[in-house]
Amino acid sequence: xxxxYVNENDAERTRLKELIxxxxxxxxxxxxxHGWTVGVTLAHLAFYDRLWLAKFxxxxxxxxxxxxxxxxFNVDALNNAMLPWWQNIAPIQVKHEVVAAAEAxxxxxxxxxxxxxxxxxxxxxxxxxxxxxxxxxxxxxxxxLKG
Numbered sequence: 694x695x696x697x698y699v700n701e702n703d704a705e706r707t708r709l710k711e712l713i714x715x716x717x718x719x720x721x722x723x724x725x726x727h728g729w730t731v732g733v734t735l736a737h738l739a740f741y742d743r744l745w746l747a748k749f750x751x752x753x754x755x756x757x758x759x760x761x762x763x764x765x766f767n768v769d770a771l772n773n774a775m776l777p778w779w780q781n782i783a784p785i786q787v788k789h790e791v792v793a794a795a796e797a798x799x800x801x802x803x804x805x806x807x808x809x810x811x812x813x814x815x816x817x818x819x820x821x822x823x824x825x826x827x828x829x830x831x832x833x834x835x836x837x838l839k840g
Contacts (some may be wrong), residue, residue: 698814701824702799708831709738713788718833721784725837727778734830735791736779737772738799742794745820749801749809758812798823 713735721732729737752758782790802821805813813821 696803696810698818698824699799699803700824701822702802702827703794705793705824705827705831706792706799710792712831712834713791714783716784716788718784720838721759723838725833730780731834731837732782732784732787733776733779734834736782736787738827739777739787739791739794740779742798742823742825743827745823746794746798746801749798749805749813752812756790758809758816768816778828782817784839795823795827799801807819 716731721730721735723731725731725734747760802823805821810821819825
């Protein structure tokens with residue numbers, strides 16, 4: 694089975710690591726808008742990587758694909774509920790977790806059985822192609838830091 698998403702995920706994870714490697718606490722606190730900072734955005738990425746990692750592991754254990762749509766939770770409500778927590782995570786912890794979460798989900802996505810990859814790609818590819826979510830938010834961070 695063709696798994697081009699693995700290369701995409703790897704590339705965006707490398708971009709993520711490069712971006713945060715030299716970030717100061719001041720940079721992490723830079724506003725992106727609506728209460729979101731660079732650090733909050735990175736914590737958000739880590740949260741969703743961990744969420745989908747848990748879902749993939751559940752699907753493997755069950756031997757079947759469960760719910761994969763945004764209908765099983767309200768993304769905006771979840772983001773709003775998580776915002777106060779994300780705002781209070783220490784920058785060094787956010788940097789560590791966003792990389793650890795990206796490495797964990799990318800490793801799992803690369804090693805999923807073919808039947809599960811096919812099912813996920815046919816229902817909601819964005820959950821497997823983590824590069825899409827990363828690219829979106831890393832671009833947002835780049836634009837905010839460049840003013």
